[in-house]
Structures are given as C-alpha cells and as structure tokens.
Amino acid sequence: xxxxxxxxxxxxxxxxxxxxxxxxxxxxxxxxxxxxxxxxxxxxxxxxxxxxxxxxxxxxxxxxxxxxxxxxxxxxxxxxxxxxxxxxxxxxxxxxxxxxxxxxxxxxxxxxxxxxxxxxxxxxxxxxxxxxxxxxxxxxxxxxxxxxxxxxxxxxxxxxxxxxxxxxxxxxxxxxxxxxxxxxxxxxxxxxxxxxxxxxxxxxxxxxxxxxxxxxxxxxxxxxxxxxxxxxxxxxxxxxxxxxxxxxxxxxxxxxxxxxxxxxxxxxxxxxxxxxxxxxxxxxxxxxxxxxxxxxxxxxxxxxxxxxxxxxxxxxxxxxxxxxxxxxxxxxxxxxxxx
Numbered sequence: 001x002x003x004x005x006x007x008x009x010x011x012x013x014x015x016x017x018x019x020x021x022x023x024x025x026x027x028x029x030x031x032x033x034x035x036x037x038x039x040x041x042x043x044x045x046x047x048x049x050x051x052x053x054x055x056x057x058x059x060x061x062x063x064x065x066x067x068x069x070x071x072x073x074x075x076x077x078x079x080x081x082x083x084x085x086x087x088x089x090x091x092x093x094x095x096x097x098x099x100x101x102x103x104x105x106x107x108x109x110x111x112x113x114x115x116x117x118x119x120x121x122x123x124x125x126x127x128x129x130x131x132x133x134x135x136x137x138x139x140x141x142x143x144x145x146x147x148x149x150x151x152x153x154x155x156x157x158x159x160x161x162x163x164x165x166x167x168x169x170x171x172x173x174x175x176x177x178x179x180x181x182x183x184x185x186x187x188x189x190x191x192x193x194x195x196x197x198x199x200x201x202x203x204x205x206x207x208x209x210x211x212x213x214x215x216x217x218x219x220x221x222x223x224x225x226x227x228x229x230x231x232x233x234x235x236x237x238x239x240x241x242x243x244x245x246x247x248x249x250x251x252x253x254x255x256x257x258x259x260x261x262x263x264x265x266x267x268x269x270x271x272x273x274x275x276x277x278x279x280x281x282x283x284x285x286x287x288x289x290x291x292x293x294x295x296x297x298x299x300x301x302x303x304x305x306x307x308x309x310x311x312x313x314x315x316x317x318x319x320x321x322x323x324x325x326x327x328x329x330x331x332x333x334x335x336x337x338x339x
Contacts, residue, residue, distance in 0.1 A: 090107045105280075204235070
C-alpha cells in the first residue's frame, strides 16, 4: 500500500503579518491622532455619581451645609450678643424691630442664640463621631486581624460597654467632672464606639484571608502596615456610613443632656439648653421651644438622609440613576411578558 506524501513549500517560512497602526483621521489636510480610550471612573467618582442622583441625600447635604455656613458666619449674620441680658426687651414677639424671631425671658435675641447654638451642637456631633470612629476602628482592626486572645479581650470589653446604661453613665460622669464641652465629647465618644468596633472586626475577619494580604506578608510588610495601609482602607466605606449616622445620634444625646441641665451651661448656649430654658415659659411664648426643636429635627433628619444616600450609593444592587419614565416602561414590558 503506497503512502500519501504531502508536498511542503520550499524556501524561507513566511513572516507573520504585522498589525497596522491605528489610522488617524484627516480633517482639513491635517492628520489627527486616534482618540485614546477614556480612563474608567474611580470608586470615589462612582460614589459621588450615585450619591448626586439621590434627591433626598442632596437635599440633606444642602441643609447641613447651610447650617454649617450659618454657624461659622454667625457674627456677620447677626449683630446681637447671644449672652447679653436686657430685661426691658424680654419676651418680644417674632418680627419685632431688630429681633427676627423675638427675644427670650431675659431679653436675649432668639435668632442669634440659634446661630451660636449651632456651633456647639455641630461641634459636639462631629467631634463625637470622629473620636468614636478612631477608637472603634483601632479596637475592631486589632481584634479582627490578630484574633485569638486579642479578639476575646476586645470583644469582652465591647460587651461590658454595651451592658452599661449609657444615659446614667453620662449623667454620672458629667455630674462629677462638670459640664464642659471636652468632658461631654469624651463621655459621648467613650459610649458610642462599640458599633464601629464590631463592624470593623467583621470586615477584617473576611479581608485578612484575601490573597493580597498573603502577598503583603510574603514580601515582608509588617502587621501594622497591612492593617492601616490595606485592610482599613478597604473597610472605609461602611465606616463612613456609620460615622455619618453617628453625628445625628451625638446631637440628640447632647440635646438630651443639656435639657436635663447636665450639658452646656450659660453663658454658652446650645439647642438643648434653649429647650431646657424654654420649658418654664411654654404658656407665655411656646415658640421659644419650637425654634430649637425644629433646628434639632432638621439637622438630624438631614444627617440621616446623607447617611442613607451614602449607604445606597455603596450598595451595588441599588440603581438610583434610572428615571421614572424608564422605570414605568420596564414595568409595562414586564407585565406584558408575564401575561
């Protein structure tokens, strides 16, 4: 049986084809280079894009910025002294000459006191949130990364702090050390960091098993470097959400303590202290209690809207950029296909 021979071409093997460079467009006799591909947006830009399409979050951000600007520019907005007592002009109604919202029982301008009270309340809210995030992040990071006896000790401390009645502990500390702002920030922060610690610990228990952590250990990165340079950075988004919501909680706590007479004391002022002073004159002028109560309500609601907006922007299942028209069209198509 004869074998089938396949002839092979003689000579040098052909060279592989060389890809042609991208052709440039010619406009007006001049060659223009081809357009380069756009760089994909980063995580912060995507977060802002989703956040900016949330009307409630943007409204809350605008309201919070309005109160912050008004508090910073309080001496320029109102020319009255918030602590000046003038009994000749006591309990003036709103709209009186030179007094936009009237005066209180001691003749102090209510609008001016609201502006200066925003300074104290917002300062305490943001300071407590920042201190709680720092303490909770450090405790949760050490507990979740090292595990073992470190995790056991840290979590038992968290359990003990959660079992202590917060309000009674705040009252006890402020009654002993006084009602200064630094003591109030310290005690509110020391009773608010536990939720952040549990959140960070849960994230670290998942992230410490990732491959990039093993690679960092292999090249000799220290434990503190892995914690603060890699793991804590990847846990920043949920921390930001909880810190935002903690601002409103701190403002409410300060207002409650000031209302009980253990918070900010005169001549300083806060919204809670204004509520405490106004309760004795509710039958004379109930609006003295309505104004600071509305400020607390609006600021806390705005902060909660911002926190909810950040949480929705970080959730991949949320797509808040769709318009109502597209959503209605999708519903119609879905209902037709279901039938």
